[in-house]
Amino acid sequence: MLEGLLNFPNMANHLTLIGIYVILALSLNLINGSLGAFSLGHNAFWGMGAYVAGMLIWTTGSPEGSFFGFVGSLAAAMLAAAFFGLLVGIPCLRLRGDYLAIATLGFAEIFVICARNSEGWTVFNQERGLGGAAGFSLGDGFQGGNDFALSMTGSLNGRYLFYFAFTWTMVALTFITIRNVLRSAHGRAIESIREDETAAELLGVNLTHYKVLAFVIGAAFAGLAGALFANYRATVSPSQFLLMEGIKILLMAVLGGLGSMSGCVVAVFVLYVSEQALTTLAMHVPFLSFSTQGFELVDKPLKDLWQVIFSIILVLLMLLKPQGLMGRRELDRKYVHEILVSWKQDPILPSVTLLQWLLLLLTLALSASPLSLLASIAVVVGLQVFKQKRRSFRVAAPAGGTQA
Amino acid sequence: MNEFLIQLLHGLTLGALFAQVAIGYTMVYGIIKLINFAHSEFYMAGGFAGLLSLAYLCGPGKPLDTLPGSAQLLLGVLLAGLLVAALAVLTERLAYRPIRSSGRIAALLTAVGVSLLLQNSFIAVFGNRETAFPHVLEDARYPRWRVALDELQPGQVSEYLIAYRTPIRDWKGNVLKDANEKPLGYSHINLVRAGQAVNAKNLEQARSSSIENLYAYPAVTVSKKQGVIFFSLLLSSLALFVLVQHTRVGRAMRAVSHDFETASLMGINTSAIVALTFAVGGFLAGMGGVLAGGMFIGTVAPMMGFMLGLKAFVAAVLGGIGSIPGALLGGLALGLVEQMTQHYADRMFFQGASAYRDAIAFLILIGILLVRPTGLLGRFEGEKV
Numbered sequence: 001m002l003e004g005l006l007n008f009p010n011m012a013n014h015l016t017l018i019g020i021y022v023i024l025a026l027s028l029n030l031i032n033g034s035l036g037a038f039s040l041g042h043n044a045f046w047g048m049g050a051y052v053a054g055m056l057i058w059t060t061g062s063p064e065g066s067f068f069g070f071v072g073s074l075a076a077a078m079l080a081a082a083f084f085g086l087l088v089g090i091p092c093l094r095l096r097g098d099y100l101a102i103a104t105l106g107f108a109e110i111f112v113i114c115a116r117n118s119e120g121w122t123v124f125n126q127e128r129g130l131g132g133a134a135g136f137s138l139g140d141g142f143q144g145g146n147d148f149a150l151s152m153t154g155s156l157n158g159r160y161l162f163y164f165a166f167t168w169t170m171v172a173l174t175f176i177t178i179r180n181v182l183r184s185a186h187g188r189a190i191e192s193i194r195e196d197e198t199a200a201e202l203l204g205v206n207l208t209h210y211k212v213l214a215f216v217i218g219a220a221f222a223g224l225a226g227a228l229f230a231n232y233r234a235t236v237s238p239s240q241f242l243l244m245e246g247i248k249i250l251l252m253a254v255l256g257g258l259g260s261m262s263g264c265v266v267a268v269f270v271l272y273v274s275e276q277a278l279t280t281l282a283m284h285v286p287f288l289s290f291s292t293q294g295f296e297l298v299d300k301p302l303k304d305l306w307q308v309i310f311s312i313i314l315v316l317l318m319l320l321k322p323q324g325l326m327g328r329r330e331l332d333r334k335y336v337h338e339i340l341v342s343w344k345q346d347p348i349l350p351s352v353t354l355l356q357w358l359l360l361l362l363t364l365a366l367s368a369s370p371l372s373l374l375a376s377i378a379v380v381v382g383l384q385v386f387k388q389k390r391r392s393f394r395v396a397a398p399a400g401g402t403q404a
Numbered sequence: 405m406n407e408f409l410i411q412l413l414h415g416l417t418l419g420a421l422f423a424q425v426a427i428g429y430t431m432v433y434g435i436i437k438l439i440n441f442a443h444s445e446f447y448m449a450g451g452f453a454g455l456l457s458l459a460y461l462c463g464p465g466k467p468l469d470t471l472p473g474s475a476q477l478l479l480g481v482l483l484a485g486l487l488v489a490a491l492a493v494l495t496e497r498l499a500y501r502p503i504r505s506s507g508r509i510a511a512l513l514t515a516v517g518v519s520l521l522l523q524n525s526f527i528a529v530f531g532n533r534e535t536a537f538p539h540v541l542e543d544a545r546y547p548r549w550r551v552a553l554d555e556l557q558p559g560q561v562s563e564y565l566i567a568y569r570t571p572i573r574d575w576k577g578n579v580l581k582d583a584n585e586k587p588l589g590y591s592h593i594n595l596v597r598a599g600q601a602v603n604a605k606n607l608e609q610a611r612s613s614s615i616e617n618l619y620a621y622p623a624v625t626v627s628k629k630q631g632v633i634f635f636s637l638l639l640s641s642l643a644l645f646v647l648v649q650h651t652r653v654g655r656a657m658r659a660v661s662h663d664f665e666t667a668s669l670m671g672i673n674t675s676a677i678v679a680l681t682f683a684v685g686g687f688l689a690g691m692g693g694v695l696a697g698g699m700f701i702g703t704v705a706p707m708m709g710f711m712l713g714l715k716a717f718v719a720a721v722l723g724g725i726g727s728i729p730g731a732l733l734g735g736l737a738l739g740l741v742e743q744m745t746q747h748y749a750d751r752m753f754f755q756g757a758s759a760y761r762d763a764i765a766f767l768i769l770i771g772i773l774l775v776r777p778t779g780l781l782g783r784f785e786g787e788k789v
Binding site: 038040091092094095097098099101102103105106107109110113114116117119120244247250254307308310311312314315317318319322 | 438439499502503506507508509510512513514516517518519520521523524525527528714717718721754755756759760762763766767769770773774777
C-alpha cells in the first residue's frame with residue numbers, strides 16, 4: 001500500500017514528477033487554452049527535450065557530472081524543442097480545429113516512430129544509435145550512471161532533494177514567465193485569437209506571428225520538462241512519450257480549465273494522486289478475464305484499471321463540466337474571497353468537500369489494506385451524493401443561496 | 405514482374421482493409437463533422453466479437469461445429485458486424501449526442517475519451533496481448549514446394565513463400581487444441597518470401613525444420629483470404645452505394661450531410677439518420693475487424709485498432725473526408741504505398757528504411773492537409789464567419 005508515501009524519498013519523488021507534469025500542463029494550457037489551438041502532440045515536444053538533454057549528457061557527460069553540463073542540457077533541450085515547435089507550428093497552424101489536432105498528432109507519431117527506429121542513427125553512437133525501442137541510459141556513455149546532483153550532494157537522498165527543489169524552482173519560473181507573457185500585449189493578442197480569429201485579424205493582430213509564438217513558447221517549456229525528466233530518471237525511451245502521455249497532459253489541462261493556470265496546477269495534483277490511488281487499489285482487485293476456456297475471475301493485479309477510470313473521467317468531464325474545474329478563473333484573491341463568502345452563507349457544502357479530500361489523502365497515506373481504501377472511497381462517494389441532494393434542494397428553495 | 409504483382413496484390417488487400425474502416429470515418433465526418441476517434445475501436449471490437457461468436461458457436465463441440473468453414477466465417481462476419489453496429493449506435497447515443505451542441509473541441513475530446521475507454525476496457529478483460537483467432541479458411545498445401553526448397557541456393561529468387569508455423573497458444577502458454585487433440589491453429593513466420601532473394605540463414609532454418617511445421621504458398625495466386633477481403637469490400641461498397649444513392653434513407657443521409665439544420669427543418673429525423681450512419685459505419689468496421697483478425701493477422705488484440713484506425717483516417721483525408729468514393733480510393737492508395745514502402749524501401753534507400761513505413765502515412769496526411777485539405781475527391785466548403 002502507500003504506507004511508504006510519507007517517507008522522504010518517496011514523497012520527494014512524487015512531488016518532482018508532479019512538478020514536471022505541472023510544467024507540461026502549463027505549457028499545453030498556453031497552446032490549447034490561451035491560443036485556442038487544439039494540439040494533440042505535446043508528448044513529442046516533451047520527448048524531444050528529453051532526447052536532446054539525454055543525448056548531450058550521454059555523449060559528453062563525465063562520471064562526476066558538472067553544473068554547466070546539467071544546466072546546458074536544459075537550455076539545449078528548450079532550444080531544440082522550440083525549434084521543433086517552430087518546424088511543426090509554421091505549417092500546422094494554418095489549419096484549424098480538428099485538422100490541426102490531427103496534424104500535430106501526425107507529427108507526434110512520426111517522432112515516436114523515428115525514436116523507435118533510432119538504432120541505426122550511428123551519428124550519435126557507433127553501436128546503438130539512439131537506442132531504438134529500448135532507449136538509453138544517461139550513464140551508459142561513461143560507464144557510471146553517476147550524475148551531477150548525486151556527486152554534488154553526495155547521497156541519494158540529497159539527489160532527491162536537489163531535483164525536488166530544482167523542479168519546483170523551474171515550475172515557479174514557468175508559471176511566472178507564462179503569466180507575464182499572457183499579461184503583456186502579446187498575451188492579449190494571443191487570447192484575442194482564441195476569442196475570434198477573424199475579428200482579431202481585422203483588428204490588426206498578425207495571426208501567424210502570434211500563433212507560432214505561443215506554440216513555440218509552449219514547446220520550449222515542454223522541452224524543459226523533458227530535460228528535467230531525462231536527468232531525473234536517467235533513462236530515455238520512446239515508451240515514455242507515447243500518445244497516451246500526451247492525452248494525459250491534455251486531460252490535466254482540460255480538467256483544470258483551459259485558460260486557467262492555477263486550475264492546471266490543482267488538476268495535476270488531483271489526477272496524479274488519483275492515479276496513484278487507483279493503481280494501488282487495482283493491485284488487490286480480482287477481475288474478469290478471458291482465456292480459451294472462456295471468461296473467468298482471475299486474481300491478479302489489473303494494472304490497467306487506472307487507464308479505464310482515466311478514460312471514464314475524460315468522457316464524464318466533457319459531458320458534465322466541459323469548462324473544467326475552474327473554467328477560466330484563477331485562484332486569486334477574488335476567487336478565495338468568493339469561496340469565503342459562500343462558506344459563510346452555507347458552511348456545509350465546502351466543508352464536506354474539504355472532508356472528502358482529507359479523508360482520501362489520509363487513507364492514501366496511512367492505510368495498509370485495500371479494504372480501508374475501498375471503505376473511504378465509498379464514504380467519499382456517499383458524501384458526494386449528499387452534496388448533490390443538498391445542492392438540488394437549495395436550488396429548489398425559493399430563498400436559497402446566491403452561489404451559482 | 406512476379407515480385408511486383410505480388411506486392412500489388414498485398415497492397416490492394418491491405419488497402420481494402422483501410423478503405424473498409426475509412427468509410428466509417430468519412431460518413432460520420434460528412435454528417436456531424438466529428439472525427440470519430442472511437443471508430444478504430446469499433447474495428448477492434450469487431451475482431452473480438454467475431455472471435456467470441458466463432459469460439460462460442462462454431463468451436464469444437466459447440467452447436468454449429470459441423471458447418472463448413474466459409475459458412476462459419478460468414479456467420480462470424482455478420483454477427484460481429486451487427487454487434488459492433490449496436491455498439492456504435494450506443495456510443496453515439498450516450499457520448500456524442502449530449503455534446504453535439506457544445507463545440508467541436510469538446511466533441512473531439514469526448515471521441516478521444518471514448519476511444520481510450522473502449523481500448524482500456526478490452527485490455528482489462530482480454531489482456532494487452534494477442535488472442536489467437538480460430539483458423540477458418542486454410543490455404544491448400546502445395547507438395548511441390550519441398551522439392552523446390554531443396555534445390556534453392558542462397559541469393560536465388562524463390563517461387564514459393566515458405567513459412568514456419570508454430571501452434572497457437574493462449575496467454576497461459578498452453579497449445580490450443582480442438583476435440584481431436586490437434587492444434588486449433590498456427591501462427592506463421594515467413595522464412596522465404598516469394599519473389600525475393602533468399603537469405604542463407606532463413607534457408608538453413610527452413611531446411612532444418614520438420615516438414616509438418618512448414619507451410620508454403622505458391623508465388624502468384626490470389627489466395628482465398630485475399631479474395632475474401634476483396635470480395636467483402638466490393639460487396640459492402642456496392643451495398644453502400646445502393647443505400648446512399650438509391651433509397652429514401654440514402655437521400656435523407658445526403659441531405660443531412662449537405663446541411664444539417666435545413667434537413668431537420670424539412671422534416672428529416674436527423675437524430676435517426678445520425679444513428680443510422682453510426683450503425684452502417686460500425687457494421688463495416690466490425691466486418692473489417694473479423695476479416696483482418698481472422699484472415700490477415702490471425703490474432704486479435706485490444707491495441708490492433710490504434711495504428712490501423714489512424715491510417716484509415718489518413719486514407720479518408722487523402723480521398724477527401726466526407727466522400728465515400730474518396731475513402732475507397734484513399735484506402736487502396738494508402739495500402740499500395742505502404743506495401744511498396746515496406747517491400748522496396750530497404751533496397752531503394754538504406755537498410756532499415758522500411759521500418760519507417762508507419763511514418764509515411766503521417767507524412768502523406770500532413771502533406772495533404774497543407775496542400776489540398778479537401779483531399780483527392782472532396783468538395784470545398786467555405787468557412788462561414
